[in-house]
Amino acid sequence: MGAPQLTSREIAELRVQIPAWRLVEEDGVKKLRREFSFANFADAMAFAVKLGDLAEAHNHHPAITVEWGKVTVLWWTHKIRGLHRNDAILAAKTDVLFT
Amino acid sequence: MGAPQLTSREIAELRVQIPAWRLVEEDGVKKLRREFSFANFADAMAFAVKLGDLAEAHNHHPAITVEWGKVTVLWWTHKIRGLHRNDAILAAKTDVLFT
Numbered sequence: 001m002g003a004p005q006l007t008s009r010e011i012a013e014l015r016v017q018i019p020a021w022r023l024v025e026e027d028g029v030k031k032l033r034r035e036f037s038f039a040n041f042a043d044a045m046a047f048a049v050k051l052g053d054l055a056e057a058h059n060h061h062p063a064i065t066v067e068w069g070k071v072t073v074l075w076w077t078h079k080i081r082g083l084h085r086n087d088a089i090l091a092a093k094t095d096v097l098f099t
Numbered sequence: 100m101g102a103p104q105l106t107s108r109e110i111a112e113l114r115v116q117i118p119a120w121r122l123v124e125e126d127g128v129k130k131l132r133r134e135f136s137f138a139n140f141a142d143a144m145a146f147a148v149k150l151g152d153l154a155e156a157h158n159h160h161p162a163i164t165v166e167w168g169k170v171t172v173l174w175w176t177h178k179i180r181g182l183h184r185n186d187a188i189l190a191a192k193t194d195v196l197f198t
Binding site: 041042045048049052055056061062063064065066067068078 | 140141144147148151154155160161162163164165166167177
């Protein structure tokens with residue numbers, strides 16, 4: 001980490017690589033958000049666990065919401081209260097994990 | 100299931116048994132919400148998995164949000180777009196799981 005928050009232009013450029021992710025803002029903090037659909041609760045939870053392993057491996061942790069048939073993921077960087085290049089990279093890795 | 104949505108009075112009576120749960124409303128749907136704190140991400144995820152097992156055992160599923168050191172749980176009943184007695188019971192069971 002250590003790098004500054006991404007500019008709007010940098011975010012726009014990175015989002016081309018992760019088109020399924022929406023840019024949202026919560027309490028003034030920009031985040032990347034994507035919903036993933038599953039056939040049932042167990043499959044959704046299994047994906048959340050795999051994503052948790054990915055997060056631990058990178059020592060960078062998203063918010064993962066598990067519901068019946070759905071997992072919602074939010075990536076952002078607490079320390080800078082916004083988006084770091086790393087968030088876009090981990091969003092892309094989340095996509096790979098899903099496919 | 101099948102029973103109607105709880106009245107405000109019934110909710111108030113049940114909440115006495117689960118004082119740590121807040122009554123929230125999202126898009127007009129009443130839900131029970133509690134945050135649980137953990138020492139790290141792994142402990143938070145482990146609790147989410149245990150709660151998922153509880154949910155599967157009862158065939159009733161909450162929204163579980165896992166973050167670093169925190170799990171937020173929302174119980175409500177989709178079918179009636181509100182709170183059923185079962186939600187209060189599962190909130191109480193979630194408390195037991197945590198302790």
